[in-house]
Amino acid sequence: MIRKYRFGTPFETDAVVRELPLSEGMPEVGTITTEDGFCMTYTMAKQDMVYGLGESNRGINKRGYRYISNCSDIPNHAEDILSLYGAHNFLILSGEKTFGLFIDYPSDLEFDIGFTRSDVMTIRCKRADLYLYVLEGDSPLDIVREFRGIIGRSYIPPRFAFGFGQSRWGYKTAEDFRTVVRKHRENHIPMDMLYMDIDYMQGYKDFTVNPEEFPDFKAFVSEMKEAKIHPVPIIDAGVKIEDGYDVYEEGKRNGYFCKREDGSDFEAAVWPGLTHFPDVLDPEARAWFGGKYERLTSAGIDGFWNDMNEPAIFYTPEGVEALREAYDRELRTGREIPPFALGSMAAGLANSRKDYDSFYHKVNGKMVRHSDVHNLYGYNMTRAAGEAFEKISPDKRILLFSRSSYIGMHRYGGIWTGDNKSWWSHLLLNLKMLPSLNMCGFLYVGADLGGFGCDTTRDLLLRWLALGVFTPLMRNHSALDTRLQEAYQFEGIEDFRHVISVRYRLIPYLYSEYMKAALRDDMMFKPLAFVYPDDTMARRVEDQLMVGNEIMIAPVYTQNAEGRYVYLPEEMLLVKFLPDGTLHTEQLPQGHHYVEVALNEVPLFVRKKKCIPLVKAAENTADIDMSTIEWLGYSGAEYELYEDDGITRI
Ligand code: MIG
Numbered sequence: 001m002i003r004k005y006r007f008g009t010p011f012e013t014d015a016v017v018r019e020l021p022l023s024e025g026m027p028e029v030g031t032i033t034t035e036d037g038f039c040m041t042y043t044m045a046k047q048d049m050v051y052g053l054g055e056s057n058r059g060i061n062k063r064g065y066r067y068i069s070n071c072s073d074i075p076n077h078a079e080d081i082l083s084l085y086g087a088h089n090f091l092i093l094s095g096e097k098t099f100g101l102f103i104d105y106p107s108d109l110e111f112d113i114g115f116t117r118s119d120v121m122t123i124r125c126k127r128a129d130l131y132l133y134v135l136e137g138d139s140p141l142d143i144v145r146e147f148r149g150i151i152g153r154s155y156i157p158p159r160f161a162f163g164f165g166q167s168r169w170g171y172k173t174a175e176d177f178r179t180v181v182r183k184h185r186e187n188h189i190p191m192d193m194l195y196m197d198i199d200y201m202q203g204y205k206d207f208t209v210n211p212e213e214f215p216d217f218k219a220f221v222s223e224m225k226e227a228k229i230h231p232v233p234i235i236d237a238g239v240k241i242e243d244g245y246d247v248y249e250e251g252k253r254n255g256y257f258c259k260r261e262d263g264s265d266f267e268a269a270v271w272p273g274l275t276h277f278p279d280v281l282d283p284e285a286r287a288w289f290g291g292k293y294e295r296l297t298s299a300g301i302d303g304f305w306n307d308m309n310e311p312a313i314f315y316t317p318e319g320v321e322a323l324r325e326a327y328d329r330e331l332r333t334g335r336e337i338p339p340f341a342l343g344s345m346a347a348g349l350a351n352s353r354k355d356y357d358s359f360y361h362k363v364n365g366k367m368v369r370h371s372d373v374h375n376l377y378g379y380n381m382t383r384a385a386g387e388a389f390e391k392i393s394p395d396k397r398i399l400l401f402s403r404s405s406y407i408g409m410h411r412y413g414g415i416w417t418g419d420n421k422s423w424w425s426h427l428l429l430n431l432k433m434l435p436s437l438n439m440c441g442f443l444y445v446g447a448d449l450g451g452f453g454c455d456t457t458r459d460l461l462l463r464w465l466a467l468g469v470f471t472p473l474m475r476n477h478s479a480l481d482t483r484l485q486e487a488y489q490f491e492g493i494e495d496f497r498h499v500i501s502v503r504y505r506l507i508p509y510l511y512s513e514y515m516k517a518a519l520r521d522d523m524m525f526k527p528l529a530f531v532y533p534d535d536t537m538a539r540r541v542e543d544q545l546m547v548g549n550e551i552m553i554a555p556v557y558t559q560n561a562e563g564r565y566v567y568l569p570e571e572m573l574l575v576k577f578l579p580d581g582t583l584h585t586e587q588l589p590q591g592h593h594y595v596e597v598a599l600n601e602v603p604l605f606v607r608k609k610k611c612i613p614l615v616k617a618a619e620n621t622a623d624i625d626m627s628t629i630e631w632l633g634y635s636g637a638e639y640e641l642y643e644d645d646g647i648t649r650i
Pocket residue numbers: 168169197198234307308403418419477478479
C-alpha cells in the first residue's frame with residue numbers, strides 16, 4: 001500500500017515513474033507541520049530500527065545520528081560527515097509499526113534519527129514543496145519491493161562489468177595503461193576493465209583524448225579489446241571554456257550551459273580551469289551533452305564513469321573576487337577582518353553554498369535556482385549518457401556509473417561510493433552501505449577497493465578485495481600520490497591472483513543474483529534482519545550480509561586479525577576458498593562461531609538446503625567456461641541459474 005501526498009508545489013524530479021493518485025489529508029504516521037518549512041516527527045519505540053538512506057554514513061541501522069541529503073564532493077568520510085555524494089531519501093522504520101517513507105525533494109533534507117532526542121525521528125527541509133510517499137507492507141523487504149516497483153527497474157550493465165577492474169588516478173601515457181594490462185596478464189591476475197582517469201584527456205576536456213599519447217585512439221581501444229580489456233574513460237561535469245573547443249562553442253551558442261541570474265553563462269573552476277556546467281536538467285541540453293559520448297563509443301568504448309557531478313566546484317571567479325576584496329580591505333584597514341575569518345573564507349572557496357545559489361537551470365521555460373535542485377545534477381548528467389546510449393547503442397548495454405546520484409538515476413547507471421580512504425573502518429562502511437543502496441534501486445555498486453586516499457597496506461587491500469569479490473563493481477582505485485596499489489606492487493602476488501580469481505569462479509552466481517534482483521525489484525545485498533526477521537540476534541548484525549538468495553558473507557575488517565566471530569541464524573555450510581585452489585567446507589550449526597580466515601582465503605556461507613554454481617577460474621569474463629559448473633552447497637538443493645548473452649539490452 002503506497003500513499004502519495006503533495007505539499008506545496010513540488011519540483012518534478014522524475015524519481016518515481018509510476019503514476020499514483022494523490023491522497024488527501026495527512027499521513028497516519030508521524031506529525032507534519034509546514035508553517036516553517038517541512039517538518040515531520042515520529043516517536044520511535046525503543047526497539048524500532050531504521051534502514052535506508054542509500055549512500056550515507058554510519059550503520060545499517062541508521063538510528064542514533066543525523067544525515068543530510070546534500071550531494072557533496074567530500075573526500076573525507078569521517079564518522080561525523082553528514083552528507084556524501086548521493087541523496088537517497090528513502091527509509092524504512094521497522095519495529096512496533098513498520099512503514100517506509102520517500103521524500104521526493106531535490107535540495108537539502110535533514111534526517112535526525114534519534115540524534116537530538118533518542119526516541120524522535122525528525123525529517124526536515126527548508127521549503128514545504130515536496131511529495132511524500134508512505135509505504136506500508138508486511139515486512140521491510142516487502143516495502144522495498146513496493147518502492148522499487150514505483151521508481152522503475154534498476155540499471156543492467158553488461159556482463160563484463162562483473163569482472164575485475166584496475167584503476168588509478170595518475171595513469172597518463174599510453175604506456176602507463178599498457179603496463180597495467182601487461183602486468184595483470186603476466187601475473188595471471190584476472191582483469192576485464194582498465195579505467196582511464198582524467199589524464200587521458202587533452203587538457204581535461206570532456207570527449208577529447210590526448211593526441212600525443214593516443215594519436216589513433218580507436219587503434220588503442222582495439223588493441224585493448226584484443227587483450228579482452230575494456231577501457232573505461234572518466235567524464236567530468238564541467239566543460240572547459242576554450243575557444244576552438246567545439247563542445248564549449250556548441251554549448252555556448254545554443255544556450256546549453258547553466259546561467260547566472262543575469263543570463264550569462266556561469267563559470268566554475270574544476271580540473272580544466274574555468275568551465276561551464278551543461279544544463280542537464282534541460283531535456284534539450286541533456287540530449288546534446290549525452291550525444292557527445294558517441295565520440296568515444298564510436299572509437300569502441302563501451303563503459304564510462306561520470307565524476308565531479310555534485311557538481312564539484314574548486315572556486316568561481318566571484319568567490320575569488322570576494323576573497324581578494326576582503327584581503328585588500330584587510331591590508332588597507334588592518335584588523336577589520338580577523339585572520340581566522342579570512343582563512344576560512346579562502347578554505348570555503350570550494351563547493352560553496354553561495355556559488356550553488358548563484359546559478360540557474362532552465363526547466364519548462366523557467367529559471368530554477370541550482371541550490372533548489374542541487375541533488376539532481378549528477379542524476380541528470382548520468383541520465384544524459386543513459387538516454388543517449390539508448391540511441392547510440394540500441395542493442396548493446398553500456399557500462400555506466402556515477403559519483404553523484406539521486407533516486408531515479410538507478411535506472412540509468414550504477415554508482416561508486418566516491419573518495420574513501422585506505423582505512424579499515426571504510427572497508428566496514430563499504431559493507432554497511434550495500435543494502436541501503438540496494439533499497440534505493442542502486443544495484444551496480446562498489447567502493448574503491450584498497451581505499452582511494454592515503455597509503456594502503458597489503459593486508460587491507462587483500463581483505464578489502466575479499467569483500468569486493470561480492471560487489472557488482474569490483475575495482476581497485478587509488479588517488480594520485482598515494483602508495484602504488486595495483487595487486488602486482490606487493491609481495492606474494494599469488495595471494496592477490498587467488499582472491500581475484502575467486503570472483504571469477506563466482507560470476508555465474510553473482511550475475512544470476514544481480515539479474516534476478518534487477519528484474520524482480522529485489523535486493524542483492526540484504527541485512528540479515530530482512531531474511532531472518534524473527535531472530536532477535538540477527539536483527540542487530542552490522543557486519544555480515546546476505547548476498548543473493550543463497551549465501552551470507554562475513555568479511556574480516558580488522559588489521560592483524562586471523563579470523564572473526566560470525567553469527568549464523570541457521571545451520572550453514574562454511575566454504576573457504578583456499579590459496580591452492582581447493583575448498584575447505586564445514587557444516588556449522590546455528591549460533592556464534594569463531595572462524596579462522598587467513599589473508600589469502602575468501603570465506604562465504606551457503607545457507608541451509610541451498611547451493612550455488614561455481615566455475616573454473618578464468619582470467620577474463622569472456623573466458624568463463626560455463627561447462628565447468630559444479631555445485632557447491634547442500635546436495636539435492638535447487639538453484640535458479642540466470643543466463644543470457646550478457647550484452648543484449650533487456
Ligand atoms: O578531484 O579524477 O572521485 O575517483 O580519481 C578529484 C580524479 C577528482 C575524484 C574521483 C576520483 C578520481 C579523481 N576525481
